[in-house]
Amino acid sequence: MYTFIIEFIAFVLWVGGFWHAMRHRNRSFAQQWFFSSYLATLVRETINLFVFQIYFFAPSIVRLGNAPVLLAMLAPSVFYLAYAFARRWVDPPKSAMMLGLIFLITASFALPIEATAAQLRWWLYSDARLPVFGGVPPTAPLVWGGNAAIFYAAFWRIRQSRLNEPGKLYALIALAPLIAVGQILLAVLLNL
Numbered sequence: 001m002y003t004f005i006i007e008f009i010a011f012v013l014w015v016g017g018f019w020h021a022m023r024h025r026n027r028s029f030a031q032q033w034f035f036s037s038y039l040a041t042l043v044r045e046t047i048n049l050f051v052f053q054i055y056f057f058a059p060s061i062v063r064l065g066n067a068p069v070l071l072a073m074l075a076p077s078v079f080y081l082a083y084a085f086a087r088r089w090v091d092p093p094k095s096a097m098m099l100g101l102i103f104l105i106t107a108s109f110a111l112p113i114e115a116t117a118a119q120l121r122w123w124l125y126s127d128a129r130l131p132v133f134g135g136v137p138p139t140a141p142l143v144w145g146g147n148a149a150i151f152y153a154a155f156w157r158i159r160q161s162r163l164n165e166p167g168k169l170y171a172l173i174a175l176a177p178l179i180a181v182g183q184i185l186l187a188v189l190l191n192l
Helices: 003-024 027-052 071-089 095-120 140-159 165-190
Strands: 055-057 123-125
Touching: 003 027, 003 071, 003 095, 027 055, 027 071, 027 140, 027 165, 071 095, 071 140, 095 140, 140 165
Parallel strands: none
Antiparallel strands: 055 123
16 A cells, blocks of 8 residues: 555665765765665565465565565665764764664664554564564564664675775675675574
């Protein structure tokens, strides 16, 4: 029901976040963040929908195989918003504090997204134990926060390496499936 709303919002947030990252960081940073996290999200959603089936998307959502093409832009955008807010309070070299803030900020952004998705049936969880907001498991915001922290940890580590900028992009793209597997394992552990 009204899935075009969330897909449009995801697209606008992705484009806006990419533009902001290019303007306030640089083009290489924006490419590394948004392309690698988008790819990791596509891989994660494909594996989830094919193997684990923790949640299901509405049939009207635009897909590439099993993965929602436009909706997959939402996670990188929310992760970047959390990163941008966290940078205002913590210096990025303090990675433990950045991870914690990114986790908390992403989880706080995720709760209204998940609640709206549950009410409008954009995606539904297969086993919503102790559902809140009409079908959202309490672990859902924790999964979002954990996914953001996992991505940021890999991203920050590669950004600190001695690779040149294209090499960092290639490394992050090569690590995207591993990042996705880590995110899925977190979701599975939290949903046990």
